[in-house]
Amino acid sequence: MLSYKTFRASAITALLKGTLVSAAVGYPEFTGETRCDGLIRPTWSNCDTIAQGLQGTLSAGPGFLAGTVISQGNCQLRFVACDPEAQQFETEASTVRSLMSIVKDTCGVAKAGGAYRQGQACVVVETPTNTFSKRRIVKSSVERGVEERGVEERGVEERKRQEESSQEEKRQCNPPPNPCFTYTELTFIANVRGDPIKVCENVLPDGASCTQTRAHTTTENLEVGVEFEGGIADVVKVGASFTQVSGTSSTETLATQITVKCPGSQGYVVWYPLFEQSTGRCGKGSTGSCAGACYQETEETCTMKRPIVSGLGQLTGEYDVQCI
Numbered sequence: 001m002l003s004y005k006t007f008r009a010s011a012i013t014a015l016l017k018g019t020l021v022s023a024a025v026g027y028p029e030f031t032g033e034t035r036c037d038g039l040i041r042p043t044w045s046n047c048d049t050i051a052q053g054l055q056g057t058l059s060a061g062p063g064f065l066a067g068t069v070i071s072q073g074n075c076q077l078r079f080v081a082c083d084p085e086a087q088q089f090e091t092e093a094s095t096v097r098s099l100m101s102i103v104k105d106t107c108g109v110a111k112a113g114g115a116y117r118q119g120q121a122c123v124v125v126e127t128p129t130n131t132f133s134k135r136r137i138v139k140s141s142v143e144r145g146v147e148e149r150g151v152e153e154r155g156v157e158e159r160k161r162q163e164e165s166s167q168e169e170k171r172q173c174n175p176p177p178n179p180c181f182t183y184t185e186l187t188f189i190a191n192v193r194g195d196p197i198k199v200c201e202n203v204l205p206d207g208a209s210c211t212q213t214r215a216h217t218t219t220e221n222l223e224v225g226v227e228f229e230g231g232i233a234d235v236v237k238v239g240a241s242f243t244q245v246s247g248t249s250s251t252e253t254l255a256t257q258i259t260v261k262c263p264g265s266q267g268y269v270v271w272y273p274l275f276e277q278s279t280g281r282c283g284k285g286s287t288g289s290c291a292g293a294c295y296q297e298t299e300e301t302c303t304m305k306r307p308i309v310s311g312l313g314q315l316t317g318e319y320d321v322q323c324i
Contacts, residue, residue, distance in 0.1 A: 026241070027065075027082050027124075027132065028117035034106045035241070038191035038274065039315070040113030040130050044104060046075035047125055051100050054093035060121055061086040067121075076128045083120035091121060099123040110192045110277075180294035181232045182283035183239035183302075189277040190243075191315070194218065194305070196270035196322065197254065203268060203324065204260045210269040213255040218273040220248050224302035228282050236304045240278035245314045246306035252316060262323035273317045275305040 028035050050072045058079045060067035066088075067080030079096050081089075099116050103125045107114030113126040124132050200210035222233050250273070260267050283296035308316045 027115055027122055031117055031119055032186070034103065034114055034116045034187045036103075036107035036110060036112040036114035036187065036189040036192070037132065038110050038112040038189060038193060040126050040132065041111050042076070042113045042125055042127050043074035044108055046073035047077070047100065047104065049073075050075060050077050051097045054097050057090040057092055058096050059088060059090055061088040071128050074127050076126050076131070078122075078124040078126070078132075080122050080124065081120055082117050082122035086120045089120070096123060100125060106187050107189065110189050112189060112192065114189075178287070179231060180285045180287065181228065181235040182285075182294050182296055183232070183236045183280055184283075185240050185278050185280040187279045188241040189279075191274050191308070192277045192305070193272040193318070194275055194307075196268075196272055196320070199254045199256060199269045199271055199319070203266050205266045206260055206262045206264070208260050209257050210260075213253060215251060215253050216271070216273075217249055217251040218275075218307040220246075220304065220306045222302065222304045224282055225300055227298070228284055228300070228302065232282050232284070232302070233304070236278065236280075236282065236302065237306075240280070240304060242276050242278065242306055245308050246276040247309040248306070250307040250309040250316060252310060256319045258319050258321065260321050260323075262321065265323050267321050267323040269319065270322050271317050271319050274308045274315060276308065277303060277305045279303045 026035060050070050053072075054070075058068045060079050061081035061083075063081060063086065064084040065078075065080045065082075067078060070077045077096075077100065079091065095118075099118055099121075100123055102116045103114045103123060106116070107125070113124075113130075113132070115122050115124040115132055126132050197216050199214065200212045204210060222236065224232060252271075252273070254271050256269065256271075258269055260269065280302065281299050282302035283294065283299045285295040285297050287295065308314050310316050
């Protein structure tokens with residue numbers, strides 16, 4: 001049976017305080033942007049039931065995250081205002097259903113919940129007990145290096161830029177000869193599972209535990225065409241939504257007392273490293289402009305994964321059992 005309710009912003013805040021909240025991912029900021037959280041794992045068959053039962057119109061706003069909440073089993077839909085200044089508005093159920101499909105197609109492949117933005121509205125797919133966090137995203141060290149400078153230093157740099165710009169107008173521009181790159185993020189997934197790592201190499205019978213301890217290092221990975229190698233990685237890191245909890249590599253000591261539960265069978269104890277993953281469009285041009293723009297000539301889809309690093313109070317991986 002569907003649980004169908006409409007909440008004001010204050011009611012939603014109270015609801016979030018009483019539930020388990022995953023690591024901060026942040027709501028989408030732009031139309032067409034999707035953000036997913038691999039620690040939020042809705043049962044998508046329950047979500048399909050919600051989608052099929054949508055009728056009439058759904059209301060969102062006024063105010064940030066105010067809107068309609070619908071629950072079914074291990075899935076919860078929130079149709080809310082993502083614009084803090086949004087007034088109350090109505091959207092056809094068929095449109096919300098289509099936006100849910102986008103979240104499913106994008107986040108469901110990682111068995112994750114997520115949020116998609118269209119205009120001032122966000123469609124959020126989560127679970128009743130594990131909801132999207134609305135905490136502020138702390139950016140990666142690459143971005144923080146620019147943002148954390150003092151006002152005085154920024155003022156000096158601004159004056160320097162103005163002087164350089166004035167001098168540039170007095171001479172002919174000679175663009176740098178090296179290739180330039182661009183990156184436009186389309187989807188960001190936090191806490192996505194990587195490939196399983198065997199904690200114990202041997203197969204264990206039902207009821208047994210793994211007593212082995214081993215170290216494993218997980219490194220960042222960029223999936224992109226050969227012609228983009230040698231310069232695009234740094235551009236992706238700056239243009240993506242990576243936070244300070246992910247890094248170039250992470251080393252973990254794997255040790256657990258988890259018990260193999262494979263009735264009548266046997267299995268492996270495994271560990272899944274967790275990543276932040278950004279997927280978008282990588283562009284390349286033969287040269288850039290003097291002002292720093294890149295005249296893009298080729299473009300293709302690319303994906304970068306960065307491991308969650310230890311020592312920052314974040315979940316870096318998950319143990320599990322694979323029965324065979």
